[in-house]
Amino acid sequence: MPTPNDYKKTVKYTEETDEKLQKLADQAGRTKREFFIQMVEYFHRTKKDPKDINDELLKKTLVKNHDTYIRFIRSQEEKVLIPVKVEVDRMIQSQIKILDFFNNHVLKANKDLLSNQQAQVEQFTATDKLLKTITEKLETKESLKLKFLYILNNYSKTRESFSFTTSSKDKEELVQQARQQIAKL
Numbered sequence: 001m002p003t004p005n006d007y008k009k010t011v012k013y014t015e016e017t018d019e020k021l022q023k024l025a026d027q028a029g030r031t032k033r034e035f036f037i038q039m040v041e042y043f044h045r046t047k048k049d050p051k052d053i054n055d056e057l058l059k060k061t062l063v064k065n066h067d068t069y070i071r072f073i074r075s076q077e078e079k080v081l082i083p084v085k086v087e088v089d090r091m092i093q094s095q096i097k098i099l100d101f102f103n104n105h106v107l108k109a110n111k112d113l114l115s116n117q118q119a120q121v122e123q124f125t126a127t128d129k130l131l132k133t134i135t136e137k138l139e140t141k142e143s144l145k146l147k148f149l150y151i152l153n154n155y156s157k158t159r160e161s162f163s164f165t166t167s168s169k170d171k172e173e174l175v176q177q178a179r180q181q182i183a184k185l
Helices: 015-028 032-046 056-161 166-183
Strands: none
Touching: 015 032, 015 166
């Protein structure tokens, strides 16, 4: 900290300027001397011209930073965003081709599979009908055998019961009855 002996220079200014300086120092909570020293330090560091009320240096700095920011964004756009967009578009096109392939080939294979399954179902149905018919015919054949065996046995018994004295007319009637019974089968 500077001592009071270190302050050797004086500055003269108007009463109006003194009032403004006092008001600014009071707002900042400092003495006029502290405020003045800090004000000089501020202008020294920022290299601002106190006459320049619009603060052209600040505007130029902001514009320069803004331009730098815009150049950065454009370079990132060229280096990162555009290539990413191109790759995403390429990937989307690839996915569309994959979906088209899937739809064309897999769905066709599914349709073929369904038609083959339908053909198998029809074949199985026809096989079932044929098996039922064969089963019915086998049952009918067995039934016919039994009926024919009954007719044959009946014929044999009746024929054995005939004697030498039995007329040929009775024998002929027996044969005729057997033929009628066989015809009814």
